[in-house]
Amino acid sequence: MKLVSEIRTLRHLAGWSAVVLALMLAPALASAGGPEFQQEQPQPSDQDAQEFTKTIKKEFPINATGTVNLINKYGKVDVKTWDKNRTKIDVTIVVKAKSESAAQDIFDRIRVDFTNDDNFVKAETLISSKQTSWWNWGDSKSEYQINYEVFMPQSGSLDLSNKYGDTTVEPITGKANVDVKYGNFRLESIGGDLSIELGYGNGTVVKARNVTADVSYSKLNLNDVQDVNFTTKYSKLFVDKGASLKAESRYDQFNLAKVDRFNCQSRYGNVEVGEAESVIAVSRYTDYRINKLRDNGDFDLEYGGLRVENLSKGFSGVNLNGKYSDFKIHVEDGASYSLDAATKYAGIGYPASLNVTYEKERGDSHEVKGHAGASGARSVIKANLDYGGLKVNQ
Structure with missing residues (x-):
């Protein structure tokens, strides 16, 4: 009888332990990154x-x-x-x-x-x-x-x-607020202001003017847009054609085919731009690759990198500030520009055709000033780097 009583006691304690364990795990399960818990979720x-x-x-x-x-x-x-x-x-x-x-x-x-x-x-x-x-x-x-x-x-x-659930919307000329979670959407054309909240899904906007997009754990495609303000995390963003884009980004990937202006503040990401007139970036742990930069750029990078495949002749200016970052700039043939670079613990590479007017290496510091093509051109590349490197070629 004593043995039976002990077994019953152990079973009773085990049952209460399971209940306590379930109560302890419920909040963690509800916030584990999957779809939010709904008691009425269809099964x-x-x-x-x-x-x-x-x-x-x-x-x-x-x-x-x-x-x-x-x-x-x-x-x-x-x-x-x-x-x-x-x-x-x-x-x-x-x-x-x-x-x-x-x-x-x-x-x-x-x-x-x-x-x-x-x-x-x-x-x-x-x-x-x-x-x-x-x-x-x-x-x-x-x-x-x-x-x-x-x-x-x-x-x-x-x-x-x-x-x-999924959502589709035919063209409207008014404004739209669209909030989609755990589903996909497609908007054909929005004539007025468009506000998007997208979580755990895929979205496509064929055409819109002014867009505000809050995107998390998702993929968003914008085909033809004017002004866009992004707030994003853990997402992929694609823009085929845009005028003015601004982004506050965390752990994202941006693919921009053709934009006029892009202003990005980011941490832990990757940005690829096909063609842009102007790019301004303040980023940490983010890499930028720009196929063609037409006019100007301002980059403040830490633990990242920038590669510009073609900096168009006639550009106004490119300003580079970096820590533990590498910068590679290819200037279009025939461009006239001046170079003003200063680094610590970072190398400076420049074209053999550059007319160097000042160069000084002392200890871990390196300074270079000079110009390519006609003297006094408005185009300027200015760099101030700590650790990393700068390479300009033409």
Whole structure:
């Protein structure tokens, strides 16, 4: 009897240990970098599940420049435009369950709230929790999708949030706010200001003017844009054509095909530019490669590097400040420019054709001044480096 009592005691303690361990691990699991924890997250269905569908249809009048607000999760949002001063919203809820009664339980938990006035239409997906206990985390025998098909005036504005689903938007001339988490989106054309929040997904903007983009753990493609302000981390950013771009970046990769101006503050990244008129960078642990720099650059780098394949003749100036960084600049043939470089614990390489007017090496310091081509040209390369190196060729 004593042995049986001890076994029961050990089992009781083991049970409480499992509970305590689960409580300790729950916060860590919720923040482990995957999709945020949702108690209503739909779960995979069994092989013998059936598909049940419920459709909600609403249509509202709205002014041509009114705003449509859509808030959804666990499904697709497809926004189309038409030439009517009306907004049409069709919501299709698809449930896979073992029985009609099980599907109805899911339907009863999902509702879509609608709000409207002359200038505003809103549709929001709301999902009530079935659970009554903290350890019951979802319906393990059913899965569901909530899909929106929306028609709105092309001249209207859009405010959209979608989690765990993909989003497509046809061209609109108004402004747009788009918040997508754990899904992908494609925006064809936004005529007004565009605000993007993208997390754990892929996004494409075909055409836009003024863009503000907050991107994390994602990939964003901008095909044709004007002004862009990036706040990014752990992401890949691609721009085919842009006018003025600014970025605050952490652990990112930028690929810019053709831009006018790029201003970047970054840590731990990689930047590749096909062609730019102007690049300004304050970066740590970041490498820059620019195929063609047309006019000017200002680089303050630590533990990074810069390689310019072609610095166009007639450029205004390039200013280089570096610590533990290497700089390689190839100046276009026929360019006239002056060089003014000073380094400590760093070498200076320059073309044999450079007319050196001053050079001094003393201890670990090296200074070089001179010009290539015509004297007094407006183009200047100025460098001040500690550790690393500078190589200018032509």
